[in-house]
Amino acid sequence: MRRFAYDFEKPLVELETKLDELKQLESAEKQDIAFQIKYLEEQIQKLRLRTYSKLTPWQKVQLARHPDRPRTNDYIEAIFTDFIELHGDRIYRDDPAIIGGFARLGDTRAMVIGHQKGRNTKENVLRNFGMPHPEGYRKARRLMKLASKFQLPLITFVDTPGAYPGIEAEERGQAVAIAENLLELSALAVPVIVAVIGEGGSGGALAIGFGDRMIMLENAYYSVITPEGCASILWDGEGGADRAAEALWLTADKLFKLGIIDTIVKEPLGGAHHAPALVARDLKRELEKSLKELGRTDPAELVEKRYLRLRDIGFYSQESGVAKTLNLNALTGE
Amino acid sequence: MPIGEWFNKQKKLAPGNPNLEKRAVPDGVWEKCKGCNEPIYTKELEKNHKVCPKCDYHFPFSAQERVNHLTDPGTFDELWADLSSEDPLHFIANKTYVDSLDIARDKTGLNDAVICGTGQVNGRRVAVGAMDFGFIGGSMGSVVGEKITRLIELATDDRLPLIITSSSGGARMQEGMVSLMQMAKTSAAAARFNKSGMPYISILAHPTTGGVTASFPSLADIIIAEPNALIGFAGQRVIEQTIKQKLPKNFQTAEFNLTHGMIDMIVSRLEMKHTITRLLDYLEPRGVAQ
Numbered sequence: 001m002r003r004f005a006y007d008f009e010k011p012l013v014e015l016e017t018k019l020d021e022l023k024q025l026e027s028a029e030k031q032d033i034a035f036q037i038k039y040l041e042e043q044i045q046k047l048r049l050r051t052y053s054k055l056t057p058w059q060k061v062q063l064a065r066h067p068d069r070p071r072t073n074d075y076i077e078a079i080f081t082d083f084i085e086l087h088g089d090r091i092y093r094d095d096p097a098i099i100g101g102f103a104r105l106g107d108t109r110a111m112v113i114g115h116q117k118g119r120n121t122k123e124n125v126l127r128n129f130g131m132p133h134p135e136g137y138r139k140a141r142r143l144m145k146l147a148s149k150f151q152l153p154l155i156t157f158v159d160t161p162g163a164y165p166g167i168e169a170e171e172r173g174q175a176v177a178i179a180e181n182l183l184e185l186s187a188l189a190v191p192v193i194v195a196v197i198g199e200g201g202s203g204g205a206l207a208i209g210f211g212d213r214m215i216m217l218e219n220a221y222y223s224v225i226t227p228e229g230c231a232s233i234l235w236d237g238e239g240g241a242d243r244a245a246e247a248l249w250l251t252a253d254k255l256f257k258l259g260i261i262d263t264i265v266k267e268p269l270g271g272a273h274h275a276p277a278l279v280a281r282d283l284k285r286e287l288e289k290s291l292k293e294l295g296r297t298d299p300a301e302l303v304e305k306r307y308l309r310l311r312d313i314g315f316y317s318q319e320s321g322v323a324k325t326l327n328l329n330a331l332t333g334e
Numbered sequence: 335m336p337i338g339e340w341f342n343k344q345k346k347l348a349p350g351n352p353n354l355e356k357r358a359v360p361d362g363v364w365e366k367c368k369g370c371n372e373p374i375y376t377k378e379l380e381k382n383h384k385v386c387p388k389c390d391y392h393f394p395f396s397a398q399e400r401v402n403h404l405t406d407p408g409t410f411d412e413l414w415a416d417l418s419s420e421d422p423l424h425f426i427a428n429k430t431y432v433d434s435l436d437i438a439r440d441k442t443g444l445n446d447a448v449i450c451g452t453g454q455v456n457g458r459r460v461a462v463g464a465m466d467f468g469f470i471g472g473s474m475g476s477v478v479g480e481k482i483t484r485l486i487e488l489a490t491d492d493r494l495p496l497i498i499t500s501s502s503g504g505a506r507m508q509e510g511m512v513s514l515m516q517m518a519k520t521s522a523a524a525a526r527f528n529k530s531g532m533p534y535i536s537i538l539a540h541p542t543t544g545g546v547t548a549s550f551p552s553l554a555d556i557i558i559a560e561p562n563a564l565i566g567f568a569g570q571r572v573i574e575q576t577i578k579q580k581l582p583k584n585f586q587t588a589e590f591n592l593t594h595g596m597i598d599m600i601v602s603r604l605e606m607k608h609t610i611t612r613l614l615d616y617l618e619p620r621g622v623a624q
């Protein structure tokens with residue numbers, strides 16, 4: 001079976017394919033082949049390091065979109081027990097691009113909501129490639145309210161290219177659906193923990209994508225606009241997405257610098273799909289840690305702190321009076 | 335001294351002076367209406383609040399013009415006019431963000447894409463904000479987000495009705511995620527304001543699109559659109575590329591939004607102040623001393 005590979009991964013995959021072929025050879029001169037296999041394995045190891053240890057922002061965006069990357073349902077299965085999925089917005093339909101329901105993290109009962117992408121073409125058609133319609137956001141909001149009513153901490157998984165851009169989505173109020181989620185999330189009286197696991201595509205991600213703790217996988221991205229979209233507006237010609245990805249500061253390390261995320265969960269070389277169980281284990285640890293810290297906080301204080309955190313995001317100067325001027329030099333000292 | 339700096343200095347000499355940008359238009363100057371293609375004398379157009387007297391086409395209105403139009407003469411006090419954006423990402427595309435900001439400042443005489451303050455609407459004190467599409471497409475970055483949030487907080491604390499006119503192409507991508515988070519920040523402020531029991535009227539002017547639409551403009555008690563305003567979340571080009579179909583003719587117009595239940599009413603700019611006054615009469619909280 002041919003593996004999916006981006007351009008920057010192709011030399012590596014070629015070597016790996018060669019190695020597989022060699023291993024399948026039932027040759028008489030086994031010693032000769034053993035030597036070759038060993039040599040190839042060393043080469044692959046070196047190339048893997050070279051390919052993946054210094055990924056550009058655009059390459060990370062590509063890994064975040066990798067078809068084999070673990071999805072929300074994979075993490076729910078790996079991290080939680082006793083997941084009971086809940087469906088529907090009670091208005092129009094059940095949107096498969098967002099899933100949610102009750103789940104247990106150790107002894108803690110929680111509400112889980114996440115964008116859901118598919119694993120193959122058929123699934124992706126059903127899941128609309130993880131791009132929700134308004135009813136998806138309204139389902140999410142219903143579950144947020146449920147979490148609040150029954151005092152269940154909310155854990156969200158962000159993985160969407162964006163809210164679906166379509167005629168019906170506009171007719172049913174994509175803008176107001178997202179806005180109402182922002183309003184709901186900002187005042188929800190339970191701990192809200194966000195895990196950005198893949199694509200954080202703009203407002204469609206934000207609608208379930210901010211809270212008291214912001215965790216992000218190393219190769220995930222979170223951006224105001226897709227690099228392609230940004231490039232088509234601000235750059236001309238080829239290679240725009242590459243440059244836009246760099247300029248937008250959409251990677252975990254940059255967002256950590258900006259104070260937008262709190263924690264980065266490391267991924268194995270080549271991305272989360274190379275060792276999904278390891279990534280799930282580390283993400284689980286971070287979720288448990290956050291739950292423990294936030295669980296001690298009084299709900300009113302949680303909401304207040306969340307407000308102040310949002311209140312603090314912005315970089316501006318004011319000549320007169322008591323304005324907040326952030327120390328930008330500290331931020332960009334690289 | 336670059337012209338941008340000079341302009342900013344001049345403006346800072348008289349902060350919040352609503353008459354500063356009014357230049358006298360000589361008689362006989364005219365422009366062509368985009369609605370009916372007829373020539374209109376500029377003086378006549380300005381007297382009619384930039385609405386075509388022949389076909390009701392609404393010409394673009396600057397933030398200052400909106401504030402002047404809505405509030406009683408001499409009552410508007412601008413707040414936080416000196417807030418100006420930093421460049422946290424050191425953003426460079428076909429031009430630098432710093433240059434884009436300078437150009438926009440020169441063009442509009444504003445420091446960023448929104449004017450906020452307090453004023454009176456037919457004698458009633460209100461918190462009022464107006465976005466300016468001329469400033470980098472009315473996009474919301476740190477300054478717009480901060481000023482809108484401050485305005486909403488002021489209205490919450492001082493128990494003032496809140497009136498915001500939006501006109502925006504969306505988030506300001508030159509500020510990256512910092513700009514996206516302004517959607518959450520302003521919505522969080524709106525959530526708190528909602529509990530104050532005071533009214534929030536949102537006016538959507540042409541165009542109100544992108545991420546901004548999915549935040550404070552959509553969270554009001556009453557949402558009003560100007561005729562023919564383009565209002566929506568996703569950009570039309572993006573939708574066309576996604577669904578590979580032509581869009582319906584009235585797609586994302588004010589009328590489309592009214593039909594689909596997204597706004598309360600469409601009101602001509604000429605009737606806007608009167609309508610807001612009538613609404614505020616209904617929305618006065620009971621038993622609260624002003």
Ligand SMILES: [Zn+2]
Pocket residue numbers: 367368369370371372386387388389390391
């Ligand atoms: Zn006309």
